[in-house]
Amino acid sequence: MDCKEFLQRLSEAAGPSGYERAIRELVAEEFRRYAHEVQMHKMGSVIALRRGEGQEPRRRIMLAGHMDEVALMVSKIEDGFLHVAQVGGIDPRILPGQEVIVHGRRELPGIIGARPPHVLAAEDRDKVIPLHELLVDVALPPDQVEQWVRVGDLVTFRRPFIPLQKDWVAGKSFDDRVGVVVVGECLSNLAERWKHNWDVYGVATCQEEVTFLGAITTTYGIRPDIGIAIDVTFGAMGDSGDGDTFQMGGGPAIGFGPNVHPKIYEMLVETAKKLEIPYQVEPLPRGSGTDAWAMQVSREGIPTGVIGVPLRYMHTPVETVCVADIERAGRLLAAFIAGLDESTMEQLTPRLDADV
Amino acid sequence: MTLLKELSEARGVSGREGEIRSILFRHVREHIDEHRVDALGNLIVVRKARVSAATPVPRKVMLAAHMDEVGLMITEITKNGLLRFQPSGGIDPRLLLAKKVLIGDNKVPGVIGVKPIHKLKAEEMNQVLKYEQMAIDIGVTSQSAAEGLTHVGDYATFDTAYEELGPFAKGKAFDDRAGCAVLAEILKADYPFDLYAVFTVQEEVGLRGARVAAYSVAPDCAIALEGTIADDVPKKKDVSPTSQLGGGPVLTVMDRSFIAHPGMLRHAISVAEKHGIPYQFKQPGIGGTDAGAIHLTREGIPSLTIAVPCRYIHSPVALLYLQDFEHTVNLVRETLRTLTLDIIRPES
Numbered sequence: 086m087d088c089k090e091f092l093q094r095l096s097e098a099a100g101p102s103g104y105e106r107a108i109r110e111l112v113a114e115e116f117r118r119y120a121h122e123v124q125m126h127k128m129g130s131v132i133a134l135r136r137g138e139g140q141e142p143r144r145r146i147m148l149a150g151h152m153d154e155v156a157l158m159v160s161k162i163e164d165g166f167l168h169v170a171q172v173g174g175i176d177p178r179i180l181p182g183q184e185v186i187v188h189g190r191r192e193l194p195g196i197i198g199a200r201p202p203h204v205l206a207a208e209d210r211d212k213v214i215p216l217h218e219l220l221v222d223v224a225l226p227p228d229q230v231e232q233w234v235r236v237g238d239l240v241t242f243r244r245p246f247i248p249l250q251k252d253w254v255a256g257k258s259f260d261d262r263v264g265v266v267v268v269g270e271c272l273s274n275l276a277e278r279w280k281h282n283w284d285v286y287g288v289a290t291c292q293e294e295v296t297f298l299g300a301i302t303t304t305y306g307i308r309p310d311i312g313i314a315i316d317v318t319f320g321a322m323g324d325s326g327d328g329d330t331f332q333m334g335g336g337p338a339i340g341f342g343p344n345v346h347p348k349i350y351e352m353l354v355e356t357a358k359k360l361e362i363p364y365q366v367e368p369l370p371r372g373s374g375t376d377a378w379a380m381q382v383s384r385e386g387i388p389t390g391v392i393g394v395p396l397r398y399m400h401t402p403v404e405t406v407c408v409a410d411i412e413r414a415g416r417l418l419a420a421f422i423a424g425l426d427e428s429t430m431e432q433l434t435p436r437l438d439a440d441v
Numbered sequence: 442m443t444l445l446k447e448l449s450e451a452r453g454v455s456g457r458e459g460e461i462r463s464i465l466f467r468h469v470r471e472h473i474d475e476h477r478v479d480a481l482g483n484l485i486v487v488r489k490a491r492v493s494a495a496t497p498v499p500r501k502v503m504l505a506a507h508m509d510e511v512g513l514m515i516t517e518i519t520k521n522g523l524l525r526f527q528p529s530g531g532i533d534p535r536l537l538l539a540k541k542v543l544i545g546d547n548k549v550p551g552v553i554g555v556k557p558i559h560k561l562k563a564e565e566m567n568q569v570l571k572y573e574q575m576a577i578d579i580g581v582t583s584q585s586a587a588e589g590l591t592h593v594g595d596y597a598t599f600d601t602a603y604e605e606l607g608p609f610a611k612g613k614a615f616d617d618r619a620g621c622a623v624l625a626e627i628l629k630a631d632y633p634f635d636l637y638a639v640f641t642v643q644e645e646v647g648l649r650g651a652r653v654a655a656y657s658v659a660p661d662c663a664i665a666l667e668g669t670i671a672d673d674v675p676k677k678k679d680v681s682p683t684s685q686l687g688g689g690p691v692l693t694v695m696d697r698s699f700i701a702h703p704g705m706l707r708h709a710i711s712v713a714e715k716h717g718i719p720y721q722f723k724q725p726g727i728g729g730t731d732a733g734a735i736h737l738t739r740e741g742i743p744s745l746t747i748a749v750p751c752r753y754i755h756s757p758v759a760l761l762y763l764q765d766f767e768h769t770v771n772l773v774r775e776t777l778r779t780l781t782l783d784i785i786r787p788e789s
Contacts, residue, residue, distance in 0.1 A: 163675045176558040176566070179539035182757040184601075184611075194606055199536045199756040203728045204672045204683055213567050214535060220674055222752065224609035224760055245602075247541055247550055249580025250590065255541070255552045319557065323521035323582060329560075333582065397578065399557035401539035405578060 086273035088266050088411045089254060091115055092246075095262035099186060099241040101156035101172055102292045105129055108152040112265060112289040119272035120287065129291035130299040132307070135272055139282030144430065146422055147286040147309035148271060149300050149376040150264025151293030151316070154257070155400050157221075157240040159187065165227030166220040167195070169240055173294040177216040179401050184243040187223055189234035194243060195223040244402035252408040253333070259404035263394050263411055264315035265289045270415025271422070279423040283310075290376055300376035304383035310430060311349065311388050314377035315414060318367055318393030320405065331395040334407040336363030337414035340391030344373040344381055348433050349390040356421045362413050367393050388433045392418065442610060442763065444468055445622040446603040449612035452543065454512030454529050454596040455646045458482055461508040465621060465640050472628040473638075483654040484508070484640040486628070494633035497782040503637040503660035503742075504627060504773075505651050505731040506620035506667070507644030510613070511755050513597040515544065515577075522587040523576035524551065526597060530645030534572055536756050542577060545595035551577040599757040608763055609686075615761055616754040617644065619668035623749065626770045632777050634661075644731055648698070651731035655738035662705060662743040662785045664773065665732035667691075668761065669723060669748035681724040684750040686762040689719030690769040693746040696726060698733020702743035704784045709745060712775045718768050723748070743785045747773055 100108035112131045117123050120133035131152070137143050155173030162168070167187065181199035186192050198220050202210065221240060223230060247255040268287040275281055286307050290299030304312060318338050321330035331338045339353045357364040369391065372378050377389040392414050397405040444464075453461040462484045466476065475487040511530030518524055524544070528534075538555040553575055556565070577597060581587050603612035624638050637658045641650035655663065669691050673682035684691040692709055693701050713720040723746075736744040749769045752760040 166675055174558045176538075176555065176561065178535065178566075178570070179555055181533075182536040182540060182753070184758055194604070194611075196611060196753060196758050196760060198674055198753050199533065200672055200674070201670050201753070201755045202531050202533045203670055203755075204680075205533075210533070211569055213569055218677065222674070222760060224606045224611070244541075247552060249550055249552075249578070250586070251580065253580030255550075255578075255580075319560065322523070322554075398539065398552070398554040399559060401555060401557075403539045403541065403552035403554065405552060405554070405580065407580075 086270050088270055089408045091269060092254065092262060092266045095265060096246050096256040096258050099188065100152055100154055101239045101241055102153040102295045104239055105152045105291045112152065115269055116272060116287060119276040126303055128298055128302045130303045131289040132303060133272060133287040135275055135285040135287065137281045137283045137285065144283045144425065145286060145307060145309045146283050146311045146425065147288055147304060147307050148268045148418065149288045149290050149312065149314045149380065150268045151261040151299065151376055152265055152289045153292055153294050154241065155294055159234060159236050159238045159240060161236060162230060162234065165225065165230040166222055167234060168217065169219065169221060174400055177219065178213055180219050181214055183402060185221060185240050186243045187221060187234055188239045188241065191233055193223040193233060195221045198222045242402040253405060254408060255403045255405040257402040257404065259396055259406050260317045260399055261293065263317050263396065263406055266411055267315040267394065267414040270412060271418040274416055274419035275422060279419050281423045283422060283425045285422055293376055297376060297379035300379040304380045304387065308384065309387060312377065312380035313390040313392060313418065314375040314380060315392045316375040317396040317399060319399065320395035320397040331365045331367065331393065333395050333397065334409055335365050335395065337410060337417055338365040338367035338393035338395060340367045340369045340373055340393060342369035344369055344377050344389060345391055346388035346433060349388055353390060353417065353421055356424060357417055360420050362417050444625055445610065445618060448618035448621055449603040449614055452598040453508050453510055454598060455509040455643045457596050458508040458642045462640065465625060468625050469628050479653060479657060481650050481653055482642040483650045485654060485658065486638050488628050488636045490634050491631035492633050498633045498780060499661035499782055499785060501635050501637055501658065501660040502777065502780065503639060503655060503658050503663040504624055505639045505641050505663060505665045505735060506624040507617045507641045507650065507731055508621060509643055509645050510598065511645050513542065515591060515593055515595045515597065517593060518584050518587045520584045522581040522583045523578055524587065524591060525576055527572055529596065531755055535569055537575055538570065540757050541600045542597040543600045544577065544591050544597045549579055549590050551579040554578045601758050609760055610763055611758055611760050613757060613759065615668040615751040615759040617668050619749040619751060619761060619766060620666035623666050623766065623770050623773060627773055630774050641731055648731055648734035652734040652738060655735040655742060659739060660742060663732065663735045665730040665735065665744065665746045666773065667730050667746055667748035668751040668754060670728060670754055671750035671752045683724040683727055684721055686750055686752060686765065688721040688750060689765055690772045691721055691723045691748040691750050693723045694725055696723065696728050698729030699736045699744060701745050702785065705743055705745040708780065708784045709747065709772065709776045712779060713772055716771065716775055718772045720772065
């Protein structure tokens with residue numbers, strides 16, 4: 086699979102939480118090439134099944150990358166200009182001068198206007214422009230704006246994909262279309278060169294940014310024996326005091342902490358070492374903020390893992406990632422899955438000393 | 442509007458206007474009789490008188506539109522391969538976060554990053570980042586890798602596609618590529634005097650090009666063509682919109698750089714009214730144009746500014762109303778065709 090090309094397609098499409106339809110179609114189209122079955126889940130996720138070669142009933146592993154993106158929503162219309170509210174966490178300081186798409190009764194390109202310095206009072210120049218003072222301009226007279234746009238309509242960034250140097254790329258919604266690409270890359274690797282006994286469910290989840298709806302509901306339905314979430318993590322800037330961040334191009338970050346089953350962490354690290362895939366270790370002392378948080382407590386509890394791809398400028402339209410890290414995460418997961426067998430399950434169940 | 446598209450998407454920060462100059466020369470060359478480029482880079486073209494007039498007319502009329510746009514200049518490459526920068530021309534630093542730029546003649550793409558919201562402290566959310574606190578990321582992690590691609594002193598520009606949205610157009614650098622495109626249109630008509638069209642350099646850093654061009658051309662009168670501020674958006678305070686989209690060409694009575702010549706201003710107004718061209722006055726006292734430098738040249742040159750209203754100038758993406766552009770072309774053309782020597786004489 087061409088990870089960069091698939092990421093570009095996913096990035097340039099719009100899919101805010103709850104409205105992931107366009108992404109769903111792109112994901113289904115791509116995953117179908119590596120899966121035996123692809124189905125749309127009733128709550129909005131996409132589930133691809135790649136069957137293993139083990140004897141039935143087979144064990145199941147679920148991989149989750151979320152499809153939804155942070156966005157804005159029309160909160161008020163004033164003289165043909167749109168006020169907006171946030172859907173997911175967006176720093177209002179990045180908004181002036183951005184281009185957007187307003188998803189009204191039809192799609193309208195728009196501009197988040199920035200008044201020129203010439204007309205600003207001195208005291209206004211040194212202040213952050215609050216969200217309620219920012220206006221989206223869709224270049225239409227007020228009566229037509231009222232005809233096409235209503236309060237509640239979604240607004241997404243309009244940002245064509247940006248190839249940077251070598252395999253670095255920037256764009257919108259990499260959080261977490263990058264994770265979706267990793268799931269696709271893993272399925273593609275499995276289809277091409279890895280024999281695996283377990284069934285693999287590759288899931289593009291919906292609504293992670295708001296309630297984890299997609300992960301909660303699909304995990305319940307799939308009943309996996311192992312669940313792994315693939316999300317983005319904070320890319321390092323190389324400055325001193327750059328704590329809790331991960332080297333760009335340094336390979337996937339393998340999570341460790343309460344949200345991660347210690348044995349799964351260990352197996353992922355062993356797999357990376359065996360294949361000589363560069364990796365980093367991400368301590369997650371509390372929640373992971375990923376779909377794994379929801380997966381772990383599904384039904385009777387599920388052993389989970391977390392893979393993070395280092396990314397700079399999270400939740401902006403210039404999220405930046407190194408494509409090699411995506412490919413490595415996909416390969417790592419494929420090799421990990423190829424190594425799963427019945428003995429894995431025994432190792433995952435904690436033992437009391439008395440039993441030994 | 443293929444010319445405006447080409448001009449808007451081309452790059453030319455003050456001091457580096459060569460790309461714009463080439464585009465304009467290619468577009469106007471079939472309509473002109475003479476051309477030269479002066480020491481600072483102004484493109485001066487002449488369309489000779491082609492018709493005669495019944496009443497005495499000026500010998501030489503100069504029109505000026507500036508080629509330069511506001512942009513950034515790389516001032517430092519850090520050990521981590523990030524690029525520090527300073528503005529060239531007036532850019533509000535609050536517009537820079539999470540934008541794409543192109544750097545240097547090789548158009549190296551870069552993004553202006555920002556700490557993710559997840560890692561911001563509450564007080565940082567209310568902090569306006571200064572130029573020194575921002576950096577461009579081109580996707581390398583070492584100083585040596587960055588130095589192979591860019592240099593200190595390279596200019597960076599916004600990278601914005603021109604696009605027509607119904608009767609509107611969006612794009613970067615309409616200040617003053619809109620004026621340049623108007624001037625290119627004006628050169629297609631016939632006038633009873635020699636028309637000196639000057640595509641000027643370095644307006645954004647102090648009206649530098651227009652000053653020397655006006656000296657060398659020594660016209661009898663001049664008009665600066667601009668893309669000017671339209672601030673016609675809902676605001677907390679009830680202040681002037683400066684100008685409005687859809688209101689037609691914008692006439693300056695007085696701004697920070699000059700007072701328009703009353704005779705020329707009256708003439709432009711009467712032409713607009715005679716031809717039914719809508720027009721509006723710019724809120725006095727805001728901004729300045731090449732006319733500010735031109736009118737002080739030699740022993741003084743009667744000058745006027747006519748502009749296309751544009752929302753969000755000096756930002757990554759501006760918006761104009763295409764009919765305002767057409768009306769501006771018409772108003773300037775008809776104003777020139779009927780310009781007489783009487784109009785630019787002092788009031789008696």
